[in-house]
Amino acid sequence: MDRSDYPPVASREAWRQARLALLTKEKAFTAARDRLNAERRSLPMVAVQEDYRFQGPQGEVRLLDLFDGRHQLLIYHYMFHRDRGEGCPGCSYVVDNMGNQAHLHARGTTLVMVSRAPLAELEVFKRRMGWTIPWYSSFDSRFNYDFHVTLDESVLPVEYNYRDKAELQRLGLDYHLEGEQPGLSVFVRDGEQVFHSYSTYGRGLDLLDGTSNYLDLTPFGRLEGWDGMPDLNGEGKFWVKLHDQYGQAPVAAHDCCVAQSTS
Structure with a gap:
């Protein structure tokens, strides 16, 4: 340095x-x-009327089933790149920071991941990463589109982080115009009725990054080259790797799960 x-x-x-x-x-x-x-x-809730279905290790399940009998549900919208057969490094960074679920469960809350990819592909990568968090496929569902984490203008108008296509383009956020995107959605149930209470994207996901919060306490910060921090790789971009790739040859900086201040 x-x-x-x-x-x-x-x-x-x-x-x-x-x-x-x-x-x-x-x-x-x-x-x-x-x-x-x-x-x-205190945000108002919206009743979920759609019968979303997911694929899990035990077969097809409903959104209600993802609660696993608890009253609150957190869904991390994980970006999986089918063309590479692996997940986004930024989303993987978030998942690596997810702690022991017992503390959430003791407070009636379940945390799961959902991705728009076949379950078999997700499970291969899950084993590689050594993760135990429940992971479900929404590949045959509109779920990702309706919650604006799979963007395809032929299905729904583009919207990410509550910004439409024109605003995203004006801000230079072209990497949020199509394909898979990261996010977190929160649901609560009253008996059999599920309600959507909250969704966050972009920098709103900072709360989930324990490693970044630790780094924010240090003089060098996240080493990402913005907001006065040193730039680790000279690219000025999110530099994190999959945790089994550190020590290997450098990989190109990537725009998925971008954590810069403009997001």
């Missing part, structure tokens, strides 16, 4: 004064975050 990437050196007292000033801002941010979380919890 170049010396210019390091913060300035100060005395312990000067550091303490700077740290206390930052702490005041951190406390204000925490209070604002708590208020935002409360607003998120």
Whole structure:
């Protein structure tokens, strides 16, 4: 790392004064975050009327079945690249950060992944990655289209992160105009009735990236070359790899699951 990437050196007292000033801002941010979380919890719900079907290890299942008897359901919309036979490095980075599910289960919440690819292809990659999180196929369903994580203008008008095609193009986000996209959707059930309460995309997925949150505490940050951070590979793009590819020959920077500030 170049010396210019390091913060300035100060005395312990000067550091303490700077740290206390930052702490005041951190406390204000925490209070604002708590208020935002409360607003998120109070969003109205939409009843899910469509009979979405998925393929899982035990065969065909309904959206209701994905709850596994619990009252809340988190679905991570995972981008799977069938042409490469593997998942998006950015989405894989998110999944690698998903912890022990017992803590969610104890609070009546289930977390699963859903991808628009045949289940057999997903399971091969799941074994390669060593993941245990439940993963379902929506390959024969409209589910991905309706939740704007598979974009095909011939099926539905383009919309990603609540932006239409014209706005995405104006912002230079052409990689969000077609194909598979990342996201997270939240559902709750009342008996047999399922409701959709929340979906987030783009930078909204930062909350799921434990590794990135750890890196945000460090002087070099995420090493992605934006917002004043050093750039690890000189590309100014999301550089993460599949976890079994570190130490191998460099791979090209990719736009899938882009985590830059413009998203």
